[in-house]
Amino acid sequence: MALTGIEIYKHLPKTNCKECGFPTCLAFAMKLAAKAVELSLCPYVSEEAQQALEAASRPPIRLVTIGAGESKIEVGNEVVMFRHEKTFYHPPGFVVRVKDSEPADAVGKLVAEVAGYSVERVGIELKMDGFAIENESKDGGNFVKCVELVSSKTDLPLILMSTDSSVMSQALDKVASAKPLIYAANKDNWEQMTELALKHQCPLAVCEPEGMSELAELVENVTGKGVEDVVLDPGARDFGPSLVNLTQLRRLAVRKSFRPLGYPIITFPGEAAANAEEEALLAGQQVAKYAGIIVLDHFSPGMAYPLLTLRLNIYTDPQKPIQMSPGIYEIGTPKPESPLCVTTNFSLTYFSIAGELESSGIPSWLLVCDTEGLSVLTAWSAGKFDAERIAKTVKEFNVADTVSHRSVILPGKVAVLRGELEEELPEWKIMIGPPEAWDVGGYLKQHWSA
Template sequence: MIVMVKITKLSPLEIYKLLPRRSGCRLCGEDSCMAFAIKLLSLQTNLEKCKPLIEDPGFRENYEKLSKLLKPLVKEIEIGVGDRKVVIGGKHVVHRHELMLRNPTAIAIDVSDDLDKDKIIEKVEFINNFKYEYVGYELKLDLIAVRSVTNDPERFKSTLKIVNEYSKRPIIICSIDPEIIHAGLEVLDKERPLIYTATMKNWIKVLELVRRFKVPVTISSLGKINDLISLVKTFRKYGISDLCLDPGTI
């Protein structure tokens, strides 16, 4: 099965036609609606700055159309909360040279639940403090992936509690066992972790957990793209849209 996605390049004029076009308004901070449209297209501003578009019920339909047109091709997904939040996705283009990526790829290192407390703390502190200079950019580790290797829910919960206490990063719950995932979500109920992962074998129970705890989830297909497509459609059917796709890591 081949999935074809048609990508149409948006022009400033298309955006301009949907704006209120009130001469001399300048409530958005720009000299004209066309200038505002150009900045919208280049991600230098946002729709909410156009007060007439937001506040006038007569422009509600236009606002919804513009929101859809300007929506990234790749959905933004938030992992974690508050100061520990990491945002991934949100890509507006396929080719990197066209626009700067607002959300660079997040990097994670895993911590397994077979380590003792001192080793866990040591690894978490390394992740917290890691920095690397690369061509003018300071790279750091963005997430901690806590992996269940013991298949013991209580051991996994204990590891998560330690990581969550000492970490400055959001957490990925790594297991294909719904019981282990559930145990992890009970510990991180308010922390919005990313679940890794839902598969063709566990998706029913994982979907229930995602709906209950309202967290993002990764869908894996072991190299079978048709399975990936099927799972995505199923999760979306149940109102779950914060999906990360893994076509074949595990």
């Protein structure tokens, strides 16, 4: 775990020279502990202290990059067990597995479909992250052909899966510049696989299902030879063992700073699942509980979309909730005479009211004001959801051209804004909606007539 302010303070000059911009060395140490500033701001820190502090501030889980170029996968660097403790930083990569024993045209079609898949949610484009190619045929020629086929169809990162180092070597000769993940070194082949990883400068997965001690030992063998980018496969596959193993690995890394196991983890939910639906659930478990790379054996949009949404949800920074872009949103297929509600741009507020409008069955317009991500009452009390700002939003998004009527429904909790808003928007009738989102359907049925 990272050092506390006091621990850091011990390594500082303790001269309170203020050159770092803070009144005392202790104040600076506290900022360092909170990761709010860089150590380089201190001109007098000794080299010794610098090394000690840097070693201690290394992330407990190494950031590992798979692939090269824009679509590379970066995983690791996590610092907490629970997202509310800070946040989860690097969402796990969703990788789809193909096998070199499958017909080339089927592989080509699947790769094109997965690589081309994209779905939008709250203004963010969600995509799959790469491909794993398994040497199921055990034949080197087949494997190389399949690897070349996949890499000809996509720039997404690859995972090469073979325990045969000569087969791996042949494939790496073709695609090493794309920095694929080598899967995997085990206790029989680790020396050869390590050589390949070093020669080609590619990340290396280490697979050891016997236990944590055995896994740590194998990782130390590999890193002892100079490999830095390691991905762990503790071997556990089913729901229970996967949860337990991944939890223990995360704890060892972030609570105990146990370096030999401080690497991202790769999982294979399809290997334990009875069907595609179960695979999606196990993948979901691993999104929330500590996977870095999730290799899927099924792909369909109806399953990819919920999984990508889950990943987005879990990896949302709890301190910085997703904000909706201000603007006018269509709920259902509204017409110019449909009702107009106004709300804030806190995503949960938006989703509450949008969900209720949706399920009311009444198509409507929802005007979202920029309240810097605050909910209705909080924004109001912070002065970020007032008459002036609402009026400005109405004008900015030309709401008067979108709707044919001149009625706007305010959240009931800010009924107090009516008077001022009537002054700001003299042509508009200000209506007071219900205080809670869940009541808006009933409210519209009772009070709305265009």
